[in-house]
Amino acid sequence: MDETLPSETDPVAAPPKGTVTQRAIDSIKALIGEGRLEPGQRLPTERDLAAQLGISRSSMREAIRALTVLGVLEARHGSGIYVTQLEAGDLLETFGVVADLSRGPGLVELLEVRRILESTATALAAARITPDQLAEVEKHLTAMNATDDPEEILAHDLAFHREIAAAAGNDTMAAILEGLSSRTFRARVWRGYQEEGAFARTRREHAAIHRALVARDPEAARAAAASHVGEVEEWLRMQLGS
Numbered sequence: 001m002d003e004t005l006p007s008e009t010d011p012v013a014a015p016p017k018g019t020v021t022q023r024a025i026d027s028i029k030a031l032i033g034e035g036r037l038e039p040g041q042r043l044p045t046e047r048d049l050a051a052q053l054g055i056s057r058s059s060m061r062e063a064i065r066a067l068t069v070l071g072v073l074e075a076r077h078g079s080g081i082y083v084t085q086l087e088a089g090d091l092l093e094t095f096g097v098v099a100d101l102s103r104g105p106g107l108v109e110l111l112e113v114r115r116i117l118e119s120t121a122t123a124l125a126a127a128r129i130t131p132d133q134l135a136e137v138e139k140h141l142t143a144m145n146a147t148d149d150p151e152e153i154l155a156h157d158l159a160f161h162r163e164i165a166a167a168a169g170n171d172t173m174a175a176i177l178e179g180l181s182s183r184t185f186r187a188r189v190w191r192g193y194q195e196e197g198a199f200a201r202t203r204r205e206h207a208a209i210h211r212a213l214v215a216r217d218p219e220a221a222r223a224a225a226a227s228h229v230g231e232v233e234e235w236l237r238m239q240l241g242s
Helices: 017-033 046-053 057-069 094-101 105-128 131-145 150-167 171-180 183-196 199-214 218-241
Strands: 073-076 080-083
Touching: 017 046, 017 057, 046 057, 057 073, 105 150, 105 171, 105 199, 105 218, 131 150, 131 199, 150 171, 150 183, 150 199, 183 199, 183 218, 199 218
Parallel strands: none
Antiparallel strands: 073 080
16 A cells, blocks of 8 residues: 555544545545536445545445435435436525524625525526516516415515526526525515515515516616615614614
């Protein structure tokens, strides 16, 4: 053995467990990134993969578990471990966890990110939206305007923005926005708006977005979406300040 490469079982030279596991994760990701493992392909056995990469089986097991949680790999009962289809929506699900658990300044930062992406997606949608997609957006806008029930408004608000993100034609951006659009946080916002009597204002903001889409005006759409999320940011800052 090359003495410059310490054995993982050497109690003195072995790196911390987390480091070895990370090396295993990086090695599997490299196999996928280089096309040596394709989406839908079955991984070699844990034993063979560990031997191939020169990594202990325990570290390989932890790496496979971590990549399964992240949606890169999937375990099929009785069949083995497979590379997933690597679709953006599956790989970016963790954004939803971050959005649901963030509080205070961290949540404000997430809203800043959402404002940038939402305005960009809405501008793209204004140029690319199909008549059927536009009809879906209008359907959810109409439903929002027809009720004062926060739960119903929340459901149609989520669907309104989801349709717009899909119309932008960028699956990765839509997946990130889906993750950042925490239902838990939005429910809090809608209840807060109800208490403040601010439904009329936010309905006007949604209507402005819809008008820009109908006009197929990307810059107006960008501005309307940025203003809308900016209002939510400002509301949250006021909540934190109080």
